[in-house]
Amino acid sequence: MSDTTIATAASVAPASTETVLSVENLKMHFPVKGSGIVRRTVGHVKAVDGVSFEVAKGTALGLVGESGCGKSTTGRMVTRLYKPTEGKINFEGTDIANYSGKQLHPMRREIQMIFQDPSTSLNPRHTVGSIIGAPLRIHKMVPKDKVLDRVQELLEIVGLNPEHYNRYPHEFSGGQRQRIGIARALTLQPKLLVADEPVSALDVSIQAQVINLLQDLQKEFDISFLFIAHDLAIVRHFCPEIAVMYLGKIVEIGDRESIYEHAHHPYTQALLSAVPDVKQAAIGGRRERIRLEGDVPSPINPPSGCHFRTRCAIAKDICSVVEPPLLQIGKKHKVACHFPGEIHQHPEKPVTAPLLGVDEFGAPDPGASPAEVPGDGPGYADTWYDLANNSRGSA
Amino acid sequence: MSESATVFEGEELSGGSTPPSAPGEAKAIAGKSPMKLAMMRLRKDKPTMVSLTVVILVVVAAVLAPLLVKMGVLDPFSYNQNLLDANTIPEGGWSGASGAHPLGVEPGTGRDAMSRFWYGITFSLMIALTAAMLSVIIGAVVGIIAGFSGGWVDAILSRFTDLTLSFPSTLMLLALSSLGLKLVQQVTGLPNGPLAQGIYCTVVLAIFGWTSTARVVRGQVLSIKQREFVEAAVVLGASKPRIYFKEILPNLWAPLLVLVTLMMPAYISAEAALSYLQVSVKPPTPTLGNVLADSLKYAQVDPFYFFMPAILIATIVISFNLLGDGLRDALDPKGDR
Numbered sequence: 001m002s003d004t005t006i007a008t009a010a011s012v013a014p015a016s017t018e019t020v021l022s023v024e025n026l027k028m029h030f031p032v033k034g035s036g037i038v039r040r041t042v043g044h045v046k047a048v049d050g051v052s053f054e055v056a057k058g059t060a061l062g063l064v065g066e067s068g069c070g071k072s073t074t075g076r077m078v079t080r081l082y083k084p085t086e087g088k089i090n091f092e093g094t095d096i097a098n099y100s101g102k103q104l105h106p107m108r109r110e111i112q113m114i115f116q117d118p119s120t121s122l123n124p125r126h127t128v129g130s131i132i133g134a135p136l137r138i139h140k141m142v143p144k145d146k147v148l149d150r151v152q153e154l155l156e157i158v159g160l161n162p163e164h165y166n167r168y169p170h171e172f173s174g175g176q177r178q179r180i181g182i183a184r185a186l187t188l189q190p191k192l193l194v195a196d197e198p199v200s201a202l203d204v205s206i207q208a209q210v211i212n213l214l215q216d217l218q219k220e221f222d223i224s225f226l227f228i229a230h231d232l233a234i235v236r237h238f239c240p241e242i243a244v245m246y247l248g249k250i251v252e253i254g255d256r257e258s259i260y261e262h263a264h265h266p267y268t269q270a271l272l273s274a275v276p277d278v279k280q281a282a283i284g285g286r287r288e289r290i291r292l293e294g295d296v297p298s299p300i301n302p303p304s305g306c307h308f309r310t311r312c313a314i315a316k317d318i319c320s321v322v323e324p325p326l327l328q329i330g331k332k333h334k335v336a337c338h339f340p341g342e343i344h345q346h347p348e349k350p351v352t353a354p355l356l357g358v359d360e361f362g363a364p365d366p367g368a369s370p371a372e373v374p375g376d377g378p379g380y381a382d383t384w385y386d387l388a389n390n391s392r393g394s395a
Numbered sequence: 396m397s398e399s400a401t402v403f404e405g406e407e408l409s410g411g412s413t414p415p416s417a418p419g420e421a422k423a424i425a426g427k428s429p430m431k432l433a434m435m436r437l438r439k440d441k442p443t444m445v446s447l448t449v450v451i452l453v454v455v456a457a458v459l460a461p462l463l464v465k466m467g468v469l470d471p472f473s474y475n476q477n478l479l480d481a482n483t484i485p486e487g488g489w490s491g492a493s494g495a496h497p498l499g500v501e502p503g504t505g506r507d508a509m510s511r512f513w514y515g516i517t518f519s520l521m522i523a524l525t526a527a528m529l530s531v532i533i534g535a536v537v538g539i540i541a542g543f544s545g546g547w548v549d550a551i552l553s554r555f556t557d558l559t560l561s562f563p564s565t566l567m568l569l570a571l572s573s574l575g576l577k578l579v580q581q582v583t584g585l586p587n588g589p590l591a592q593g594i595y596c597t598v599v600l601a602i603f604g605w606t607s608t609a610r611v612v613r614g615q616v617l618s619i620k621q622r623e624f625v626e627a628a629v630v631l632g633a634s635k636p637r638i639y640f641k642e643i644l645p646n647l648w649a650p651l652l653v654l655v656t657l658m659m660p661a662y663i664s665a666e667a668a669l670s671y672l673q674v675s676v677k678p679p680t681p682t683l684g685n686v687l688a689d690s691l692k693y694a695q696v697d698p699f700y701f702f703m704p705a706i707l708i709a710t711i712v713i714s715f716n717l718l719g720d721g722l723r724d725a726l727d728p729k730g731d732r
Contacts, residue, residue: 079630108632121623125645135631184627 018057026087049248060225062239112190116197118177122169129165175206247307254333264340321362328384443721449714471510515681523662529601534608542616564603589680596675649726656719660712
């Protein structure tokens with residue numbers, strides 16, 4: 001178990017100094033209205049319930065999780081399609097969480113979005129030229145007679161025939177349509193692209209092409225990505241850093257190796273065990289498959305304490321009482337679990353209890369002195385909690 | 396441009412990163428708009444094309460009728476008592492059809508039947524078309540506002556729509572006809588005549604007819620609002636008017652066009668019924684309803700005259716109905732691809 005921390009600390013993705021996006025304690029609570037004329041609010045869907053992360057310049061952060069865990073909502077808040085209930089969205093140092101429509105207008109150039117379904121994200125009554133040219137007209141970036149030149153240039157960049165500018169979306173295949181959507185997002189030369197499941201509506205054979213296109217564009221234009229997906233293989237290929245979400249919260253976040261090779265959260269471990277492994281099949285061995293029982297609980301009334309405890313194999317008393325904080329356990333690895341550890345190596349006692357000032361059953365412990373939890377907030381600290389010897393570690 | 400360069404229709408296979416080869420084709424590749432595709436589908440649909448022809452003929456006839464009346468070719472008002480027998484029934488079979496009166500003359504008065512039918516189409520069609528347009532415009536505005544705004548605006552407008560729908564409109568029309576007619580005369584300054592009566596009928600039909608459009612448009616707007624291209628426009632920073640008129644409205648033309656064509660036959664029959672009840676344009680001005688009302692008295696003595704207006708109304712109504720159905724099929728977005 002001691003090699004856990006060492007391995008994690010050693011495998012650090014190429015450090016990116018500049019942070020483009022920093023999200024802090026972001027919450028989105030949708031009101032649930034009762035029926036009748038008055039329609040008072042009877043509850044809230046806590047779609048996103050306090051997430052924090054950072055996206056560095058020119059890299060990609062993958063956001064994974066099962067349906068309804070708040071991935072897309074997070075993406076939509078970053079593009080400000082939704083106004084967050086609470087929290088900060090720092091884009092290049094300015095908090096845009098509470099910006100009004102007018103204030104947002106210049107920011108729209110910098111943050112763009114690629115949508116999931118290219119058959120609904122393109123207006124069927126507009127030509128491709130007018131779809132890709134729309135951002136130029138809205139932001140008056142180029143003179144009117146130059147719009148077509150730029151549109152054709154963009155079509156070429158995304159690998160489409162520039163002569164097809166006067167065709168309609170329905171004349172293209174799914175993969176081609178997604179390229180049109182990507183071209184539209186690129187028109188304004190954004191610094192951050194929120195890709196909301198950009199390939200999940202496409203055939204598997206075309207997914208790779210679109211992903212490669214995105215990767216080439218990222219290199220060429222130095223774009224940062226917030227990459228939302230539920231396909232773990234694609235996220236592994238595309239994103240040097242991954243955040244795993246469950247019921248509106250980030251349960252584990254870290255660099256590629258920390259998540260895929262040294263997952264410490266039981267939910268991440270269960271997700272990873274669901275990915276078919278070709279190598280293992282060739283050897284003929286069987287890998288352990290962790291099956292999660294039941295469904296994701298309702299985000300209107302999430303379980304007390306740890307949101308995942310109702311489906312967790314290692315949940316203990318403390319999990320229903322105290323919510324686990326996001327604890328940094330490696331140079332680029334944070335996990336929100338009372339019993340973090342690699343599969344079958346979860347500790348017996350909650351490592352978070354002393355930090356939070358509670359005993360191992362979650363009851364307040366008058367003798368303990370609550371300490372600052374390393375890892376709360378976006379980004380990574382220089383020091384972290386070393387699981388191997390229960391002490392502060394550092395690089 | 397190199398002639399040897401090939402253009403791949405499906406760029407998928409050429410890989411993500413490689414830019415496409417330079418287009419070697421000199422001819423412009425023009426896209427087909429959804430409207431053009433709909434027209435192509437429409438041309439293949441025989442019943443719809445037939446009904447479209449009938450509708451065009453009817454409209455042309457309606458436009459020409461007043462001119463022909465002015466020129467004296469049609470004469471719907473002159474009494475030709477000399478063509479009637481002692482019981483005021485046209486002499487000879489077929490309503491006394493002859494070269495001068497191809498469809499015979501009217502029993503009782505001897506007015507030229509064809510002129511009355513033809514001129515009647517003009518009034519009926521004018522009322523129906525104006526009422527349909529007004530209904531669709533009112534309905535579209537109410538529906539778009541309700542659908543876009545949501546919340547309490549939507550609640551109020553939707554309840555108002557329900558209220559209008561639950562109004563006994565025909566009874567209102569009958570009860571308030573004299574009062575309404577006076578109001579129209581006051582507002583427009585027109586004398587009591589076919590024009591004022593027609594305007595009253597049109598306004599009442601439109602006031603009670605917009606509800607279905609409002610509901611359809613509201614539903615459409617609600618579903619279009621959720622489509623990702625609207626969100627894409629928001630992310631791009633498009634203004635609200637741009638989203639309403641450039642993104643959403645183009646997607647509403649098809650249902651609105653279908654609504655107008657389907658509303659036309661309903662209004663033609665409604666106008667006929669109202670004329671029959673003497674609350675629309677009153678005799679001696681011919682409308683489809685008036686000639687129908689006149690014809691009913693002669694069902695036994697002059698069957699030809701009795702059936703003609705009924706057949707005319709039925710043909711026009713069925714043609715508009717078939718055209719509306721055909722348009723709906725042709726404009727159905729599911730027909731794309």
